[in-house]
Amino acid sequence: MERETGTSSRDRVLQAAMSMFGEDPGARLSVRAVAARAGVSTGSLRYHFPTQRALQDAVLAGIYDVITPGDRIHDRSAPARDRLIDCLRQVLTFAGVGEQARAAWSEIFTTFIEPEPTDENRAAYLALEREAQRRVEYWLTVLSNEGALAEGDNSRRARFLTTVLNGLSIARALPSEESILTTETETLHAAVDHVLNSRF
Structure with a gap:
């Protein structure tokens, strides 16, 4: 109707x-x-x-789809490495920095970590995790189809990259003596290089 x-x-x-x-x-x-x-x-x-x-x-x-319109992963005029890094940065941008990142992680803590686990909050968290995994795996599949990524398990690669993103988003919420942008860029480059050059 x-x-x-x-x-x-x-x-x-x-x-x-x-x-x-x-x-x-x-x-x-x-x-x-x-x-x-x-x-x-x-x-x-x-x-x-x-x-x-x-x-x-x-x-x-x-x-x-709303927060990451027109993924750059399809822009073949740029190297695969740069496109994947840009897509991963989109996720981090959504996570915020400083106060915004602290508020986001505080919400995650009070919603999913602090209370006793229930089937309901477990299902809600796993839905979030699945969606992040799905998006990263999609990016990797695009690169695989182009021949820019060696044969391997894109599901495992996506889990690795989402774990890196989780760590970087937590780092954005914590005090730091170094430039977040510098350390974040170095980490993203190392993670993407590992994925692009490995067969795991």
Whole structure:
């Protein structure tokens, strides 16, 4: 069913869930709350997103597409190394620096680390982790298809790079005696060179 605006119920659900996530990144996106916000029945929401995980994955994919439009990974006029580094920097830019990075990591701590783990907060965190992994693996697949990356396990490579990104984003939140930009650039170059020159 569609409203007069021509917006499908699936799109309304995604828009509502993305708005809720934007207002509170720790939001659990309950079916009832999202359906109410979207103006659809819970049955309609379940038709498009049979599980809460399916909804979370779709929301995170949509958010990532919004914050990283026109990935440079497709710009073949630049070397593969530079393109991959630029894409990884986009993720770090979203993480912020200084006060913004501290606030983001504080939110992660209070939402996922401090409380006793539950199935619900575990699922929410794993959805975030899966989306980060999916995006990095996509970039690596593009480079593999171009022949810029040796045959190997892009899933393992993506896990390695997301681990590096996590460490760098934590470093952005901590006091440092050195230039964050300098150490971050050196680390990104070393990580990308390792991935591009290895067969793991």
